[in-house]
Amino acid sequence: MASDRPLENTDLSEFDGVWSAKVTGAWILHQLTQEMSLDFSVNFSSIASVWGGKGQGVYAAANQFLDGLAHYRSSLGQPTWSINWGPWAGENMADAKFKTKLSRLGITPLSPATGIRALKALLSTNLIQATVARIDWHLFQDIYQSRRARLLFEQIAPATTTKPTSRSQSSGVLLHQLKQTPKRELFTQIKTYLQIKLAKILKLKPAAIEPQQGFFELGLDSLMVVELKNCLDRDFETIFSTSLIFNYSTLDKLASYLEDFLNGQTEMKIQERENQLETKEIDSLNPQELEQLLVREIQEIETLISY
Ligand SMILES: NC(=O)c1ccc[n+]([C@@H]2O[C@H](COP(=O)([O-])OP(=O)(O)OC[C@H]3O[C@@H](n4cnc5c(N)ncnc54)[C@H](OP(=O)(O)O)[C@@H]3O)[C@@H](O)[C@H]2O)c1
Numbered sequence: 001m002a003s004d005r006p007l008e009n010t011d012l013s014e015f016d017g018v019w020s021a022k023v024t025g026a027w028i029l030h031q032l033t034q035e036m037s038l039d040f041s042v043n044f045s046s047i048a049s050v051w052g053g054k055g056q057g058v059y060a061a062a063n064q065f066l067d068g069l070a071h072y073r074s075s076l077g078q079p080t081w082s083i084n085w086g087p088w089a090g091e092n093m094a095d096a097k098f099k100t101k102l103s104r105l106g107i108t109p110l111s112p113a114t115g116i117r118a119l120k121a122l123l124s125t126n127l128i129q130a131t132v133a134r135i136d137w138h139l140f141q142d143i144y145q146s147r148r149a150r151l152l153f154e155q156i157a158p159a160t161t162t163k164p165t166s167r168s169q170s171s172g173v174l175l176h177q178l179k180q181t182p183k184r185e186l187f188t189q190i191k192t193y194l195q196i197k198l199a200k201i202l203k204l205k206p207a208a209i210e211p212q213q214g215f216f217e218l219g220l221d222s223l224m225v226v227e228l229k230n231c232l233d234r235d236f237e238t239i240f241s242t243s244l245i246f247n248y249s250t251l252d253k254l255a256s257y258l259e260d261f262l263n264g265q266t267e268m269k270i271q272e273r274e275n276q277l278e279t280k281e282i283d284s285l286n287p288q289e290l291e292q293l294l295v296r297e298i299q300e301i302e303t304l305i306s307y
Contacts, residue, residue, distance in 0.1 A: 005055050015058050018058040019062050022066060026066055029041075030069060038079065042082075042083060042123075048060040049063035049066070067129050081122055082128065083131075086107055087099050088115055090112060094109075105139065107140065108135075108136075142226050142230065142242075177189075193235075194258075195207075197231050215249045220245075232244075236258070
């Protein structure tokens, strides 16, 4: 039922295919049942109606209709719930590719047993609308807010904005080891660490990651950038800028940045180098390469803010 297409490329028949099953169907059911004395009715809405989704405009709007209808029916005295479900496990309208995409955003499928338990629990509350989804808020929040702060997280901030305080043993150990490493070996150690992390994310062998090969040429996409950044944040016990991996996009460059970071170079020095690096790189591009770079940056940002 959900299409995966921007609104501007959606024709009327596609629009209708997504829209009518939910909106027309729900409205007919409402009309047929509004005089009945029902124990309850439940609209199966979606998280797409809460925070949208790339290519999901019609689906999001149709689900918003279900949410509005639940509030309307409740105002008429008909006990109605609208549940904004995250993806369910098993075979259903959310195909495996879509579920994989969502899981990289931190949204993993609910088991049917969990979904049913949540449904039963909600029916004993007087909430008219509720979101039920399994979400890694830290990962999702990083992606969702990569361009700007979102109202959604202001409203649920107390439970979600604090980074976990307990760090994995491996991250503490790594930082300790790197701090003990003689300066002349530090660069190589960091490079090896990055090679292992990148290989895991890219599903490649570590040796396949050449020191000067661009991460994006190797297949790193924007979600993987967030994954790598989260890894670095955790292992280096800091919060790096989201642009770090875009600006230092080879093994050598990123290792050199992290070496400076560990050697305690000031942010100012790093920022100066970052600016020089960007200017030097941009100056050396011909107009066609420059255009390609801009298109790629825009696409990366678009993907990051899709959810
Ligand atoms: N699955 C999820 O992860 C998920 C997440 C959030 C929300 N939801 C919502 O939960 C509901 C059920 O999803 P699902 O995954 O169980 O879907 P599904 O497996 O694809 O089943 C959809 C059902 O709707 C029927 N249907 C589709 N288009 C119709 C139309 N135009 N007129 C009448 N019936 C139509 C289908 O009938 P046929 O069998 O005859 O094709 C099928 O029985 C949907 O409203 C969906 O938006 C699902």
